[in-house]
Structure formats: C-alpha cells, structure tokens
Amino acid sequence: MKKNLASMMCLDLFIASQDQEEYAAIKDLLAPSKSLQLPIISFDLYMDYFSTEMINLGIKNDIDIVKNFATKLQWTNNVDEIFKDEVFETIVLTNNKQEIIWVNDGFKKMTGFSKNFALKKTPSFLQGEGTCKETSTRIREKIRAKKPFKEVVLNYKKDKTPYKCEIKIFPLSYKNTTHYIALERAV
Template identity: 45%
Template sequence: MKNNLSKMMSLDIYLSSLSNEEYDSVSSKLDYNFKSLPLLSWDIYSQNRQVNLLESQQEQDILKVKALASTFNWNNDIDSIFSDSDYEALIVTDVTQNILWVNNGFPKMTGYSKGDALNKTPRFLQGEKTTEKKRDIIRKKLSSNLPFQEVIINHKKDGTPYTCEVKIIPLFTNNIKTHYIALEKQVV
C-alpha cells in the first residue's frame, strides 16, 4: 500500500513529467482499474454550461444579423454594434418599424412568440404604463438617424409591465437609412 502509485495524489502531473523510458518502467506498477465517480461539483459545471450556452446563443444572433446585413447590404460595422452591448432580445425592423426578425431572447423576455412579433411594430409591446412623453422622445430620436439608448416601460403578453432598456441603431445601405436594430434588456 505504501508504494501504490494508483493512490498517489496528482499522479497525472507526475506521469506527465517523466520521459518515455521512465514512464515505461513505472507503468507496469499502475493499476488502471479506476472507479468512475459521480461529478461532485454540479454547481460549477452547470454555471459554466449556462455561460457557454449564453455565449453560443449570442454568437448565433450575431451570425444571423451578419447574414441580414449581407442580404440588405448594410454599411454598418456589425461587430462594433455588439462589441460592448449587453442584451436579452434583438429586434430588426425595416425603416417603417415593421418587425422582420427577432432572436430567441425575445419570447423569453416578452412572452410573445417570434410569430406574434413579425410584421408588427415594436409599439405592440407598449401599454397603459408606457407614457406618451417617452413615446415622443423615442419618435424624435428615431428621426435623428443617430444611435440612441432609452428606457421605456413595455408590457409582456400577459400584461405585466417591465422596464426595458433599448439601444436602437439605424442601419444604412448606400448612406440611406433602410432598417433599425434594437438591442433590448429588462432592467430593474
């Protein structure tokens, strides 16, 4: 038991430091009949998996927006749009604010399916708690042709109000505004 290499802590580190000849001489003393133990740190595993899943979803969102950019010949730098932006939902509209595409985060945030949103304007998310003053501010900023950020109270499908931070960026083809992209997240 005293010289049982299988019981040695950090055996993998020790073995990786050996030359081929040294390893050959030691390997006959190793017992490779290890028991498979259940993962003891599911919390760490699941937390990392959640982060990886979110990053993967965001990568898919960016690829889809880049495909739309290619289709519509947008002049905007798509990577710069996402470089420092945190979002839950993405909405792409035409210049008349008709929704053409939403990401998978949209149904999670609003309760509306993707199909519910298509061919509507984002105004369908507004309700009794959305102020006319805030609507006017957003209308004026949309006409400025500049990116902007605002906070508005929208309403989920079940009528529950939520505070939404929205970053809206006009998209251009040959210096003509043709679309908008909105990066949205629920805030407290």
C-alpha cells in the same frame, strides 16, 4: 476537510475526463466513503461553465444571423461595433417602417410573445396604458433623426405584466437608412 474537498474535486475532474471504457474499469473503486458524504462539486462548476458557454453561443449565433442580414441587405454598418461591449437580452430588427422582420429567442423570454406573433408588427404593440407618452414621442423623434440612441420605456408582456426595458437603437444603412436594430434588456 479542505484537503479532502480538493481531492474530491480533482477526482471528479479526472472521472469526467474518462471515456466510457475507462470509467467502466474504475467504477467499482469509486463507491462513496461512509465517513465523508460531500456533494460532487466539480459538476456544479462544470454546469456554471456550460451554462455560460451556452449563453455565449446563443449570443454569437444571434450576431451571426444579424451579420447574414447585413450581407444580404448590404448594410454599410460595422455589425461587430454595434454589439461591442453591449449587454442585451433581446434583439429586434425592423425595416424602415418600423415593422419587425426578425427577433431573437430572447424576445419570447422577455415578452412572452412568440417570434411569429411579433413579425410585421411595430414594437409599439408592447406598450400600454402605463407607457409614458413623452418617452414614446422621444423614441419616434430619435428614430426620425436616424442616429443611435438609448432610452428606457415601460413595456408590457403578453400576460400584461409591465417591465422597464432599456433599448439601444442603431440605424442600419445601405446608401440610406433601411433598417433599425434594437438591443434590449429588462432594467
């Protein structure tokens, strides 16, 4: 059975490498055997790989957008260092007044709010009755200190569902702190 399974995986990989003309020439030879009905496994492997690649491409695209902001706004921060080894779902970029100027696509997935809805609001619009006041105060104080920090806060999605959110905030500077970036993930 293992030998047949390995053979089918190799065959599936071979088929995937063929162009349309080559596939048309061998298509009739590929009729499934009545004695062995197994799923095509390599397609699952390929889909796992493809999904991972799409996620990585999305992350790279998000980082490139932040780098474009960095160039345009002349930040002195090393953007690659900010993202190095970080795990996040959402990126929120705010100005010095904490008004959101950009969020990535992960923001809608995490919160249910559209990008356009979030613009010009402060991230505190995600907080609600269950959000710890001490946590909110600590976040404001750490932002005023203009040092990177990490905190966990209870936020609320558009549908009012609460979720715990780990935020890592980094001040961004050109001579002085001009913006903040938050890397966020549900915990």
